[in-house]
Amino acid sequence: xxxxxxxxxxxxxxxxxxxxxxxLAGAALWFTRWRRMAVRLAAAGVAAYIALTVLPxxxxxxxxxxERFPRPAMLPERIEGIVVLGGMIDPEVSSARGQPQVNEGGxxxxxxxxxxxRFPQARLVFTGGAGTLFDRQHREADxxxxxxxxxxxxxxxxxxxxxxxxxxxxxxxxxxxxxxxxDAVWLLVTSARHMPRAMGVFRKQDxxxxxxxxxxxxxxxxxxxxxxxxxAAGLRHLGWALHEWLGLxxxxxxxxxxxxxxxx
Numbered sequence: 268x269x270x271x272x273x274x275x276x277x278x279x280x281x282x283x284x285x286x287x288x289x290x291l292a293g294a295a296l297w298f299t300r301w302r303r304m305a306v307r308l309a310a311a312g313v314a315a316y317i318a319l320t321v322l323p324x325x326x327x328x329x330x331x332x333x334e335r336f337p338r339p340a341m342l343p344e345r346i347e348g349i350v351v352l353g354g355m356i357d358p359e360v361s362s363a364r365g366q367p368q369v370n371e372g373g374x375x376x377x378x379x380x381x382x383x384x385r386f387p388q389a390r391l392v393f394t395g396g397a398g399t400l401f402d403r404q405h406r407e408a409d410x411x412x413x414x415x416x417x418x419x420x421x422x423x424x425x426x427x428x429x430x431x432x433x434x435x436x437x438x439x440x441x442x443x444x445x446x447x448x449x450d451a452v453w454l455l456v457t458s459a460r461h462m463p464r465a466m467g468v469f470r471k472q473d474x475x476x477x478x479x480x481x482x483x484x485x486x487x488x489x490x491x492x493x494x495x496x497x498x499a500a501g502l503r504h505l506g507w508a509l510h511e512w513l514g515l516x517x518x519x520x521x522x523x524x525x526x527x528x529x530x531x
Contacts, residue, residue, distance in 0.1 A: 282319065282505045286312050325504025330485045332511050333459035335530055336466060336478035343477075346386045347451035350476065351379045352437050352465060353395015354458065356414070358405035367414040374481035376411070378456045380418045382479070389454075391420070392445060394428040394437040406430075434461070434514070435523050438468040447474050458482035460507055464514050467524030478531075 289312035296305035318324065355372035369376065383391055393415070395407035408429035416422050428444060431437045447453060452475060457465045459480035469476045484504055519527045 282315075282509065283502045286315050289315070319501040319505060323501070323504075325501055325506070325508050326485050327489065328508030328512065329460050329504055330487075330489055332461075332463055332508065333480070333483055333485055334487065335528070336459070336462045336480055337531075338480055339477060342454075343452050345452065346389045347447070347453055348390035348392060348445070349379065349382050349386065349454045349456065349479075350392040350394065350441060350445075351375055352434065352455075352457040352461070353393065353407040353411070353431075354461070356395075356407045356410045358397065358407050358410060361410045362405045367410040369414075372458055372482050375456055375458065376414065376418070378479065378481045380415070380420055382454060382456070383420045383424070390445070391425040392428065392441055393425055394431050394441045396428075396430045396432055396436075434465055434468050435518065438465075438472045438474065442469075442472040442474050449473065449475060451475065452477060454479045456481060460484065460511050463529050464511060464518060464524070467515075467518065467526060467529035470529065471524055 289308050293305040293308035293312065296302065296308065299305075352375065355369055355375045357368050357370050360368045379391070379393070383389070393408055393411045395411070397404070397406050406429040408427040412422050412425070412427050415425060426444065428437070428441050431440045455462075455465060455469060455476035456479045459482060462478050462480045466476065466478055484507065515524075515528060518524045
């Protein structure tokens, strides 16, 4: 039920969907005696749309997330394993096209290949199942199992966890399979904006992980000046940021993390 609720909240809180709802509500009220309210709703939608094409609101909200866990300059001499969170392969499109299709989170799989070569003795875990509401058949790990050997990582070296649907289940189900030792050091690979929530969840599982963030969307500097930009980029960045901030709040309330904003 929590998974379903999270997906529904994600749909409603998406900035593009919210702007569309403003326009639809305005259009519906136009044909009633609430025409003044209809104009206000439509004006609010236009203002929000313009603001997101000019102001880097999404970057303002993303930057604290991405800077929370810097990549370590030095690593311990021994790395027990590397766990990579899914989110870089689209199972539905991959199924339709008959081959793995990587999305904007592709840096995760590239990091896995790089780290697997750098630490040839390390255990490798890929965790990711069906993360959508309606498609439970196609699992991301199944396509990772096809893709990784093409990139030089033998499938038999990787433990593929294919039943998890979200970050909490990524950590819980992987921990149940791996049973990591307390003194063992693992690298955790996921997008930089997602790292605070992921680190909080893995710590809650008593899994000692070192953050290895990838897939940055910001330059590392706070953008203050407005500039014209493609509206799709502004909406996408804001959507990512809202997803993570809401996720952090929800996970803290549900007791899945010990801190609202986990840090180093």
